[in-house]
Amino acid sequence: xxxxxxxxxxxxxxxxxxxxxxxxxxxxxxxxxxxxxxxxxxxxxxxxxxxxxxxxxxxxxxxxxxxxxxxxxxxxxxxxxxxxxxxxxxxxxxxxxxxxxxxxxxxxxxxxxxxxxxxxxxxxxxxxxxxxxxxxxxxxxxxxxxxxxxxxxxxxxxxxxxxxxxxxxxxxxxxxxxxxxxxxxxxxxxxxxxxxxxxxxxxxxxxxxxxxxxxxxxxxxxxxxxxxxxxxxxxxxxxxxxxxxxxxxxxxxxxxxxxxxxxxxxxxxxxxxxxxxxxxxxxxxxxxxxxxxxxxxxxxxxxxxxxxxxxxxxxxxxxxxxxxxxxxxxxxxxxxxxxxxxxxxxxxxxxxxxxxxxxxxxxxxxxxxxxxxxxxxxxxxxxxxxxxxxxxxxxxxxxxxxxxxxxxxxxxxxxxxxxxxxxxxxxxxxxxxxxxxxxxxxxxxxxxxxxxxxxxxxxxxxxxxxxxxxxxxxxx
Numbered sequence: 001x002x003x004x005x006x007x008x009x010x011x012x013x014x015x016x017x018x019x020x021x022x023x024x025x026x027x028x029x030x031x032x033x034x035x036x037x038x039x040x041x042x043x044x045x046x047x048x049x050x051x052x053x054x055x056x057x058x059x060x061x062x063x064x065x066x067x068x069x070x071x072x073x074x075x076x077x078x079x080x081x082x083x084x085x086x087x088x089x090x091x092x093x094x095x096x097x098x099x100x101x102x103x104x105x106x107x108x109x110x111x112x113x114x115x116x117x118x119x120x121x122x123x124x125x126x127x128x129x130x131x132x133x134x135x136x137x138x139x140x141x142x143x144x145x146x147x148x149x150x151x152x153x154x155x156x157x158x159x160x161x162x163x164x165x166x167x168x169x170x171x172x173x174x175x176x177x178x179x180x181x182x183x184x185x186x187x188x189x190x191x192x193x194x195x196x197x198x199x200x201x202x203x204x205x206x207x208x209x210x211x212x213x214x215x216x217x218x219x220x221x222x223x224x225x226x227x228x229x230x231x232x233x234x235x236x237x238x239x240x241x242x243x244x245x246x247x248x249x250x251x252x253x254x255x256x257x258x259x260x261x262x263x264x265x266x267x268x269x270x271x272x273x274x275x276x277x278x279x280x281x282x283x284x285x286x287x288x289x290x291x292x293x294x295x296x297x298x299x300x301x302x303x304x305x306x307x308x309x310x311x312x313x314x315x316x317x318x319x320x321x322x323x324x325x326x327x328x329x330x331x332x333x334x335x336x337x338x339x340x341x342x343x344x345x346x347x348x349x350x351x352x353x354x355x356x357x358x359x360x361x362x363x364x365x366x367x368x369x370x371x372x373x374x375x376x377x378x379x380x381x382x383x384x385x386x387x388x389x390x391x392x393x394x395x396x397x398x399x400x401x402x403x404x405x406x407x408x409x410x411x412x413x414x415x416x417x418x419x420x421x422x423x424x425x426x427x428x429x430x431x432x433x434x435x436x437x438x439x440x441x442x443x444x445x446x447x448x449x450x451x452x453x454x455x456x457x458x459x460x461x462x463x464x465x466x467x468x469x470x471x472x473x474x475x476x
Contacts, residue, residue, distance in 0.1 A: 005060035008067045011048035011075060012115050018044040019108045026101035034099045038090050041104035042083045045111060049079035059121065063183050066121040073321065073469035074118040074248040081241040081328055082111045084443060088332075089233035091437045092339050096347075098144050098231070106143075107237060110136035114245035118252070122182040123172040123206075126249065130168070130213065133242060134161050140237070141230045153229030160212070160222040168209025174202030175257075184257035192260040200264055206253065207268055213246040215295075216272050216302045217279035224283070227295035232347060235291055236335035239298055240328040247302075247324055251309050251317055262312040269310035270402045276303030277409035284416045288350055290338060293416055294331070297375060300413055301327055304406055308390045311397035317470035319389035322462050326374075326386040326455075333371045333447020337364055340440035343433055351420055356429020361436060365424050367448035372417040374451035377410045382455035 006013065018040070026037050052075040057067050086104045093099040113133030120126040138161065142154025176182055178198040179190040191199065208219060215223040227235050254265050280300025287293040305327075308320040341348040341357075341364065348354065357365040374381035387410065394403040450458050 004058065005065070007056065008058050008060045009065060010055060011052045011079075012112055014048050014051065015044055015108050015112045015115070019105055019112070022108075023102075023105050026105065029101070031100050034093075034101045034103070035090065037101045038086050038104040041108050042086050044108060045079045045083045045086075048111075048115075049076050052076055052079070061125075063121045063185060064125040065116075066119050069469045069471065070248065070252070070317075071119040073465065074244060075115055077244055077325065077328075078111055078114045078118070078241045081244070081332065082107050082237070084332060085233065085237035085240070087439050088236055088336060088339055088443060089231075091439055092233050092347075093231070095342075095345070095437075096144070096231070098146075100143070103140070103143065106136045106140050110140070110237075110242065114241060117245045117249040120249065120252065121184055121256075123175065123184075124182050126253065127165075127168065127172065129249075131165065133245065134165070134213075137238065137242065140234045141226055143234055144231050147229075149229035150231060151229075153226045157222050157226045164209045164212030164219065166209075167205050167212070171202045171205025171207075171209060174198055174205065176202075178202065184253065187257040188259055191258050195258075195261045195264060200261070203258055203261065203265060204268060207250075207265065207272075210246065210250050210253070211272055211306075214243055214250065214302045214305070215299055216306060217275040217299055218272075220276070220279060220299045223299060224292050224295040227298075228289055228292040232291065232335060232339055235294075236332060236339070239294065239331045239335065243298070243302065243305075244324050244328060247305050247309070247320060250306070251320060254309065255312075255317070259312075266310045266312055269306050270399065273303040273306040273310060274402060274405050276300055276306065277405050281409040281412040284413060287416065288352070290349055290351055290354075290420075293351070294334065297413065297416075298331070300409055301375075303409070304387060304390045307394050307399065307402055307406060310402070311393040311399060313393060313397055314470050315396055316393040318463075318466045319393040321466040321469060322389045322459070323386040325462060325466075326382045326450075326458070329447050329450050329458075330371050330374045330383060333367065333444050333451070334375065336440040336443035336447065337368045337371070340364060340436045340444060341433055343431055345434065348433070351423055352427070353430065354420065354423050355427035357424045357433070359429060360433045364436065364441065364444060367444045368424060369421050370448040370451045371444075372420050374455075376414045376417040378414070380452065380455070382451045382458065385455060385459055 022037055022040050026033050052072050059066050110133050113129050116129030138158045141157045142151050144150040179187045212219040276299050280296045284293050284296035308316045374383035377383045377387045391403045
């Protein structure tokens, strides 16, 4: 029994044991071991991805740890995007003089927490996974400890994260009190007999805590400041793998634990999604800092992901996975472009600093343009097809008004992406840009290719895999 459980948890064991060994090695060798530690951490994540993709499915630790097709899909995605985050961070941190061996280790530790989140089968394992991820992310937000903005970002993230954890714990306590169990399976059995007021209150508090983790409005307060203050490679990581983990957890909690209460939690999700549309699309209009603008874009895009979950169907869950993968590729490519750009050794952060990019770096200008058009959902780019999946699932579930609100938000958000494109192609350059690092430039080009024309292959690859991934989860 124990042997089976350990086999199911082998990816997490590889990461946990490997991280401890590498941490000891880094403590002995110091920051000069940063590059070697980064390669080892990337290898650990690759090994964990391979084991997850080829391992057996099952349930371990008395139902607290679930390995199914959905968790396998999410884990492989989390590990792969974490590897790219390590690759993007190394060169940038060296150029800024803040390379520390702890950076890749923190990403591995966060990946362990995310693995537990997507495999959680009860409220205790859910909370442990969230906190393990969050503690690593708090430190990463303030990684540039000599920078006041980074320290402020880390402190804000920590304080507001503690508040969200309180909401989540209070909701979990209410659910346990009225359901008599922490396991989603048992909670679902109680909810099938009727969801009382206490259980609904607990669910709402739980959803509020999870909404904070995905930076959905009105629990988005930390997002703009953290995106602006944290180092750029850290923000690139924040915007990808943790969002996928939190969204899969969101879907698992609601579908596995409260599938029969769809009428109650769907209404709450629709409200959160529409608020995210409004805050994300309107808030981004006034931004001049690119990372802060991407924060508001993230808020709006998490609204689309929540709308897919609100559909409460297998089609909605598949739309969620397709949307999240395409969103993460676009976002990672966008940040890779930023990481490859600097003037006089200083990173480019403001929109007006992108002026004249068509002359100095035409390849990056084309990549940024393609990624901007994809994120705003312009046909036939990848982001358009991602939203087609979401809107199709929402309309099939009868959520016409919410889908219409999302469509209007896309039109409004198009303004700030088109402004970026206008600055790149039509404004005069304030000065030359520095030579481009190879790794971020390569990642940006690959992501731009996936935006178009690679989206044809990407969708053909994702559609059957995501359909298989959600086949065993609740919904209908």
